[in-house]
Amino acid sequence: MIRFLGRRTLYMLLTVWVISIISFVLIQLPPGDYVTNLVSEMMAQGADKISPEVVSALREQYGLNDPVYVQYFKWIRNIVLEGDFGYSLTFKRDAVEIIMERLPMTFILTSASVIFIWAVALPVGIFSAVKQYSIADYVATFVGFIGLAVPNFLFALILMYLSYKYGGKALIGLFSEQYANAPWSWDKFLDLLNHLWIPVIIIGTAGTAGLIRTMRANLLDELNRPYVDAARAKGLPETRLIWKYPVRYALNPFVSTIGWVLPQLVAGEVIVSIVLNLPTSGPVLFNALMDQDMFVAAGFILVLSALTVVGTFISDVLLAVLDPRIRLA
Secondary structure, three states: OHHHHHHHHHHHHHHHHHHHHHHHHHHHOOOOOHHHHHHHHHHHOOOOOOOHHHHHHHHHHHOOOOOHHHHHHHHHHHHHHHOOOOEEOOOOEEHHHHHHHHHHHHHHHHHHHHHHHHHHHHHHHHHHHHOOOOHHHHHHHHHHHHHHHOOHHHHHHHHHHHHHHHHOOOOOOOOOHHHOOOOOOHHHHHHHHHHHHHHHHHHHHHHHHHHHHHHHHHHHHHHOOHHHHHHHHOOOOHHHHHHHOHHHHHHHHHHHOHHHHHHHHHHHHHHHHHHHOOOOHHHHHHHHHHHOOHHHHHHHHHHHHHHHHHHHHHHHHHHHHHOHHHHHO
16 A cells, blocks of 8 residues: 555656646747737837837846746746745736635635535435436436536526525625625635535536436446345345445446546636636636736646646545555556
8 A cells, every 4th residue: 555655646746747847838838928918018008119128128037038948947946945936927926925815715616516516426326326217317317418518607697697686696706795805704604605605516517417427327337236136135225235335336436536527627617716706716827828927827737737636646545445456556
């Protein structure tokens, strides 16, 4: 088990390092840079023609004249040695401050969505498999396909309309106005729960639909195994039989989906956060990419990707605990 954990940890660190290279290089691929956007905005606001000398001085000031690999090594060195993600050219602040401001709410939203997905998909998937081809199975299948088909932003607009029509106000954001900048308290926590359910349902719906189908298919395979017929012939109660053997074996692919659920949640969180005006990483990351604020964008992508890799690592550990044979892989 120790060798398994050590090998997986090494893979995780190598993956994060490769992701850091890819994310930094991809941000540099679009034509122009932050100075180009800044000059374009100044010209659009009526500024006189800016000389090439001024543009070159700005690029030198922001360190954009260095080759990409030099910029990357400076950036990753500062992250590893000092925890410095660079300076935000748009917000005029350290990038790490912006990331740490938005990351906790992103983590809360994503964690709540994962809990929602598991709490719904596991029992519904089991029930759908046990009641195969029943009305309940068809209803669960239909709802699952609807969840996969409806775009997140459209679902967000529908729930905003329903909350405004029947609740008297559109539940946008994660806090009411009086709690937005207030220190944490029990009332603020309750206000967060009052606003959190809409984005959690929106983000979790598509993941729930997919995992219901995964659990149903896996459990149907296990229910047809000879050991199930043997246990049933020995008189083992049906409910105990299902939960003790087939469900346990069917959980392997279900647990492994943590690795690909997290990136889907992060991708869906960007759109939902913009529509619902949530104080998460989505809107800031989107604006940083639009403005080519490379240090903020690369920092967010690196941190969110690292969380995704950690989620995959957790799924590997859970699989090893669930099924000892996985440890030899």
